[in-house]
Each structure stands twice: as C-alpha cells, then as structure tokens.
Amino acid sequence: xxxxxxxxxxxxxxxxxxxxxxxxxxxxxxxxxxxxxxxxxxxxxxxxxxxxxxxxxxxxxxxxxxxxxxxxxxxxxxxxxxxxxxxxxxxxxxxxxxxxxxxxxxxxxxxxxxxxxxxxxxxxxxxxxxxxxxxxxxxxxxxxxxxxxxxxxxxxxxxxxxxxxxxxxxxxxxxxxxxxxxxxxxxxxxxxxxxxxxxxxxxxxxxxxxxxxxxxxxxxxxxxxxxxxxxxxxxxxxxxxxxxxxxxxxxxxxxxxxxxxxxxxxxxxxxxxxxxxxxxxxxxxxxxxxxxxxxxxxxxxxxxxxxxxxxxxxxxxxxxxxxxxxxxxxxxxxxxxxxxxxxxxxxxxxxxxxxxxxxxxxxxxxxxxxxxxxxxxxxxxxxx
Amino acid sequence: xxxxxxxxxxxxxxxxxxxxxxxxxxxxxxxxxxxxxxxxxxxxxxxxxxxxxxxxxxxxxxxxxxxxxxxxxxxxxxxxxxxxxxxxxxxxxxxxxxxxxxxxxxxxxxxxxxxxxxxxxxxxxxxxxxxxxxxxxxxxxxxxxxxxxxxxxxxxxxxxxxxxxxxxxxxxxxxxxxxxxxxxxxxxxxxxxxxxxxxxxxxxxxxxxxxxxxxxxxxxxxxxxxxxxxxxxxxxxxxxxxxxxxxxxxxxxxxxxxxxxxxxxxxxxxxxxxxxxxxxxxxxxxxxxxxxxxxxxx
Numbered sequence: 122x123x124x125x126x127x128x129x130x131x132x133x134x135x136x137x138x139x140x141x142x143x144x145x146x147x148x149x150x151x152x153x154x155x156x157x158x159x160x161x162x163x164x165x166x167x168x169x170x171x172x173x174x175x176x177x178x179x180x181x182x183x184x185x186x187x188x189x190x191x192x193x194x195x196x197x198x199x200x201x202x203x204x205x206x207x208x209x210x211x212x213x214x215x216x217x218x219x220x221x222x223x224x225x226x227x228x229x230x231x232x233x234x235x236x237x238x239x240x241x242x243x244x245x246x247x248x249x250x251x252x253x254x255x256x257x258x259x260x261x262x263x264x265x266x267x268x269x270x271x272x273x274x275x276x277x278x279x280x281x282x283x284x285x286x287x288x289x290x291x292x293x294x295x296x297x298x299x300x301x302x303x304x305x306x307x308x309x310x311x312x313x314x315x316x317x318x319x320x321x322x323x324x325x326x327x328x329x330x331x332x333x334x335x336x337x338x339x340x341x342x343x344x345x346x347x348x349x350x351x352x353x354x355x356x357x358x359x360x361x362x363x364x365x366x367x368x369x370x371x372x373x374x375x376x377x378x379x380x381x382x383x384x385x386x387x388x389x390x391x392x393x394x395x396x397x398x399x400x401x402x403x404x405x406x407x408x409x410x411x412x413x414x415x416x417x418x419x420x421x422x423x424x425x426x427x428x429x430x431x432x433x434x435x436x437x438x439x440x441x442x443x444x445x446x447x448x449x450x451x452x453x454x455x456x457x458x459x460x461x462x463x464x465x466x467x468x469x470x471x472x473x474x475x476x477x478x479x480x481x482x483x484x485x486x487x488x489x490x491x492x493x494x495x496x497x498x499x500x501x502x503x504x505x
Numbered sequence: 506x507x508x509x510x511x512x513x514x515x516x517x518x519x520x521x522x523x524x525x526x527x528x529x530x531x532x533x534x535x536x537x538x539x540x541x542x543x544x545x546x547x548x549x550x551x552x553x554x555x556x557x558x559x560x561x562x563x564x565x566x567x568x569x570x571x572x573x574x575x576x577x578x579x580x581x582x583x584x585x586x587x588x589x590x591x592x593x594x595x596x597x598x599x600x601x602x603x604x605x606x607x608x609x610x611x612x613x614x615x616x617x618x619x620x621x622x623x624x625x626x627x628x629x630x631x632x633x634x635x636x637x638x639x640x641x642x643x644x645x646x647x648x649x650x651x652x653x654x655x656x657x658x659x660x661x662x663x664x665x666x667x668x669x670x671x672x673x674x675x676x677x678x679x680x681x682x683x684x685x686x687x688x689x690x691x692x693x694x695x696x697x698x699x700x701x702x703x704x705x706x707x708x709x710x711x712x713x714x715x716x717x718x719x720x721x722x723x724x725x726x727x728x729x730x731x732x733x734x735x736x737x738x739x740x741x742x743x744x745x746x747x748x749x750x751x752x753x754x755x756x757x758x759x760x761x762x763x764x765x766x767x768x769x770x771x772x773x774x775x776x777x778x779x780x781x782x783x784x785x786x787x788x789x790x791x792x793x794x795x796x797x798x799x800x801x802x803x
Contacts, residue, residue: 191588
C-alpha cells in the first residue's frame with residue numbers, strides 16, 4: 122500500500138511493522154510526530170506495545186534498556202539536546218549489548234536555540250558503540266528501521282536511524298508501506314540469548330575487573346566489524362522480498378568520474394541532481410552517499426574512491442578544532458592507499474541553512490580549480 | 506537438666522543471598538537485602554544502580570544473589586525498573602516482582618527525577634531505598650540524606666552538615682502512590698511483613714530502609730543492629746506506613762523515647778558535636794516525631 126507520509130511517520134510505521142513491544146519517549150521538536158503516531162497506534166490497538174511516557178530522554182533510553190533486558194523489542198526517538206541527555210545511556214546500550222532501535226532527527230545543538238538540521242547531535246555520539254544509518258528519503262527511513270532491528274538483534278548492538286530535521290522529518294513523500302505478514306517473515310520475533318528472568322538468574326553489568334573488561338570491548342568491536350556484511354546480506358534479502366535494496370552506501374555514477382561528492386542525508390539527494398547537471402556540462406561528476414556511517418564502510422568507500430582523482434566531502438557538521446567529521450573519516454579510510462585521491466573538505470548547512478545546487482556548484486568549482494586543498498576547511502556560504 | 510525450649514522462626518527460611526559477598530563488616534545494607542529477598546522470594550528481578558550494592562553483589566562473573574540483577578546507571582533505578590516491568594509484561598511474565606534497590610544518593614539526589622516520574626505514572630514496581638545517609642561507596646561524601654550535624658568527607662568537622670535531611674517520605678507521599686513504608690534492619694519481622702504487603706499491591710511502592718554503615722558512621726560493626734534499634738527508639742527513624750498518600754499508620758509506638766544522645770554517641774561522625782548542638786538535634790527529632798504522630802492521628 123502506498124501512502125503519502127512525513128519522515129517522522131515513516132519512523133513510526135517502521136516501528137509498528139517491526140512490532141516494537143516497548144516504546145519509551147519524551148517529546149522534542151522536531152521528533153514529536155514520531156511518538157504521537159505511535160502512542161495513537163498503542164491506544165487504538167494497531168500496535169500491541171507498552172508506551173512509557175517518561176519524564177526525560179535519559180529515562181526514555183533507560184526504560185528501553187530495562188525492557189530490552191527483559192526480552193522485549195524496544196523503540197524510541199529523539200533529537201539534539203535529547204540525544205545529548207541520553208549520552209550516558211547510549212554507552213549503556215551498546216556496552217550491555219541491548220539492541221534498541223532509535224530514530225534521531227538531526228537537529229542543531231543549542232545555544233543558540235535551533236530546531237533546524239545539522240548532524241552534530243548524532244556525530245557527537247559516534248563513539249558510543251551504536252550502528253548509525255543516515256537516511257535520505259522517507260521510504261529509506263521506514264525500510265531501514267525494519268532492517269536495523271534485524272541487524273541489531275543478530276549482533277546485539279543498538280542502531281540509530283537518522284534523518285534530517287524538517288528537510289525529511291516534516292517532508293511528505295510517497296512511501297510504500299510493506300505488508301505486515303511479509304515484514305513478519307523478514308523479521309522474526311526478538312529472542313535474545315540472555316535476559317532477565319528468575320528461571321535463569323544472572324547479574325548483568327556488574328563490577329568488571331581489568332581481567333575481563335577489555336575482552337567485552339574486544340567482542341563488541343569484533344561484532345561491529347560484522348555489521349557491513351550483515352547490512353549487505355539483509356539489504357539483499359530485503360530487496361528480494363520488497364524490491365528495494367538497502368546498502369551501506371549509494372554510489373551514483375562514481376565509476377570513471379573525475380570528481381566525486383561524498384555526502385549524507387538529504388543533501389545526498391540534492392547532490393545527485395547536481396551530478397546530472399555537471400555531467401550535462403561535460404564534467405564527469407559522481408556522488409557517493411554514505412548511509413552506514415558506523416561502523417564505517419571502509420571496503421566500499423575505499424574501492425569506490427580509489428578509482429577517483431578528486432573527492433569533495435560535504436559536512437553538515439564540524440568537529441571543532443579539527444575538520445568536518447565525514448572529511449576526517451574519509452581521509453582516514455583512504456590514507457596510505459597507493460591511489461589515494463585528492464580529498465577536499467567542505468562545511469555547509471549548519472543550523473539548517475539550506476544546502477542547494479549552488480552549494481554543490483561552489484564546491485565543484487573549488488575542487489576542479491585546485492590540485493590539492495589549500496585550506497584545512499572550505500566553508501561554503503558563511504558570512505565571514 | 507534444663508527444660509527443652511522451642512524457638513519459633515518467624516522469618517521465611519529461604520535464603521536468596523549467599524555468603525561471599527563483598528560488604529564491609531556490620532553492613533546494614535546487606536541485612537536489608539537478605540530480609541527483603543526473604544519476603545519477596547525468588548521470582549524477583551532487581552535493578553541496582555551505582556551504590557554499595559553494585560559492589561556487594563560481587564564482581565563479574567560472580568553474584569551472591571540467587572535472583573536476576575540488572576546493574577543500571579546511577580540515576581536510572583526507577584526508569585530502568587519501569588522498563589523491566591513493561592518488558593516482562595510484553596513477554597508474558599506478569600508474576601515476577603520488579604524491585605529497584607538504590608542507596609540514598611541514588612534516591613534522594615541523582616535518581617529523584619526518574620523516581621518522581623515513575624511514581625507519577627504509578628509504575629508497577631517496588632522501590633527500596635537503603636539509606637546509610639551518605640555516598641558510602643565513593644568514600645563517605647554527604648548526600649541530601651545526610652543528617653544535620655554529621656561529619657562526612659565533604660562536610661568536614663569544621664563545616665559539618667548544617668542542612669536538614671531531605672524528607673523523602675513527604676515527597677513520595679505527595680505522589681499519592683499506593684504504598685510507602687519505613688523499615689529498619691533492627692526490626693526484621695516488621696520489615697519482612699512490609700515487603701510481603703508491598704509485593705501484593707500494584708503500582709509504585711516505596712520502602713525506606715534504615716541501614717547503618719559502620720565504615721561511614723565510624724561506629725563499631727557489632728553496633729549496627731543496636732544503632733538501627735536506637736534510631737527507632739529515639740524517634741529519629743519511626744516505623745510507619747503511608748497508604749495512598751493519606752492513610753498514615755505508626756507501626757511501633759515508643760512509650761518513652763530515648764534521648765538522641767544515646768544514638769549519637771556511638772558514632773564517630775557526630776563526635777565533634779557540643780551539648781548545645783546536640784540539644785538542637787534533639788529538638789529537631791522531637792519536632793519531626795510529633796509531626797509524624799500527628800499525621801498518624803496520634
């Protein structure tokens with residue numbers, strides 16, 4: 122069935138079709154419609170789940186984790202300050218191997234108060250041990266929620282499904298809503314190997330000496346390393362059942378390109394339009410949209426970018442005192458390869474400033490004109 | 506030959522706590538757990554935030570308890586327990602009792618937001634606070650449960666604690682939750698009775714346990730039970746219940762309350778107090794006790 126829905130509701134439908142059993146959430150703009158629709162679904166019986174209306178995001182994640190430990194499939198959604206407040210519990214989720222799936226609506230961090238999009242909120246959680254998917258359409262949001270449960274529960278690692286504030290969260294698009302029976306066939310019920318039950322009492326998360334701690338973290342990393350292949354496998358399986366492939370990256374005309382944009386989120390869709398326009402003007406451009414950011418899709422990024430002379434990374438974020446985060450990550454992935462391209466870093470669109478075709482044209486002009494980046498960061502559209 | 510006498514054991518025989526735990530000698534919190542589990546039985550799941558009990562239980566991969574434990578973040582005893590309850594309900598386990606088990610710091614201070622939220626939602630679990638009146642696990646720092654006059658490492662003798670202990674029962678009673686009780690490790694029958702009563706009630710149940718700490722109070726380990734008893738007998742920690750925020754019941758009437766100095770003098774943390782300061786504390790205790798009597802209609 123096709124429906125015209127907003128990005129936020131794509132998250133809700135994803136959670137509903139995945140049969141989330143416990144939802145705990147706290148309202149924050151621009152996330153509110155996600156949980157409004159879910160609480161309606163819980164109230165009218167469309168979704169058989171407990172909705173805990175907690176008093177903060179910290180408690181939202183804590184409640185999800187408690188429910189996950191009890192063996193229930195859990196969902197929450199938040200944004201910006203809410204995600205920052207959850208920070209401690211994000212480590213708890215991955216460290217405790219609790220496969221929560223959470224929607225994060227990328228919103229700029231205060232002060233000054235901003236409800237508009239950029240990626241600093243979720244990228245600040247880069248090292249918490251969560252899988253991160255950056256989506257660029259409402260369809261992708263819905264599909265990725267379902268896939269995220271499959272990946273997360275297989276490896277017992279939590280997932281964040283991320284979408285841009287307003288540019289996606291409040292934008293209505295046509296979305297194919299999969300049939301419940303087919304989703305049930307794709308995603309079996311959550312059945313964790315260990316759980317809180319008096320029938321088999323264990324103590325979870327207790328005091329862990331240096332004799333054991335490091336091994337727990339080693340295992341988490343080893344399982345993280347399995348994510349790219351599992352995303353590939355579950356993405357192909359999804360394609361077989363639903364006709365849509367869900368991969369780690371979206372490669373648009375990168376093969377044989379002279380300049381490739383590296384993008385993420387909705388800005389990654391704008392880039393495709395610009396690639397077409399540049400190609401019409403005789404510039405062989407391409408676009409590599411990174412969807413799976415954590416773990417970083419090293420293999421695919423390396424194989425695509427090592428065949429390209431110039432790479433322009435667009436960051437809607439900044440790591441103060443360093444570079445844009447995607448720029449750092451792409452450079453680190455390409456470092457030392459025999460065919461390392463010239464990699465340029467651009468920052469644009471912070472705090473919800475639009476990223477338009479003109480933004481990309483400026484980027485392309487700069488990258489085509491220079492052999493190497495002359496500045497550490499090239500800011501696009503900033504009033505200096 | 507003496508006549509054979511039979512003693513009736515009034516507490517459940519079931520032991521869900523084994524020896525080999527890591528508590529200090531004379532730990533009140535350890536006795537508290539033992540009695541609480543005797544009352545609740547094996548079908549209990551504990552949510553334990555950062556507190557002495559996150560260590561007492563034993564390091565990974567050991568546990569001294571025969572019930573499942575979820576070691577949760579410091580401020581999340583109540584929110585974690587809310588989640589565990591919801592999760593159990595969704596996987597079809599309606600029978601198991603969920604109990605948040607937190608210290609005074611995790612309850613009076615850092616965890617009070619989550620606790621208030623859960624109580625407002627009337628979440629279906631028991632919240633037990635074992636109160637040893639300071640952050641003992643981190644080395645005796647003051648909490649808002651530390652009594653007036655006490656020394657701690659952050660309220661040194663020259664600047665001993667000048668603020669009153671937070672009225673946690675008053676706060677919880679204001680949430681109109683179905684059941685609140687105070688309990689003392691010196692009165693195990695009373696404590697077991699209260700946990701059993703709490704087990705059969707639905708909604709948020711709050712039990713405030715008085716748990717002396719020889720390490721932090723600078724008292725003798727063998728005085729723990731005596732101190733807990735004196736706290737009740739002086740009227741410093743009366744035993745009572747509050748049902749639905751309105752029905753207050755005093756469980757143990759003290760005909761002649763002992764002077765507070767008997768309780769204070771056994772503890773190094775009060776050693777610096779002069780007579781006029783002790784008199785002030787006595788006046789505080791009298792005042793609080795009268796308030797509780799009044800609420801209990803006595």
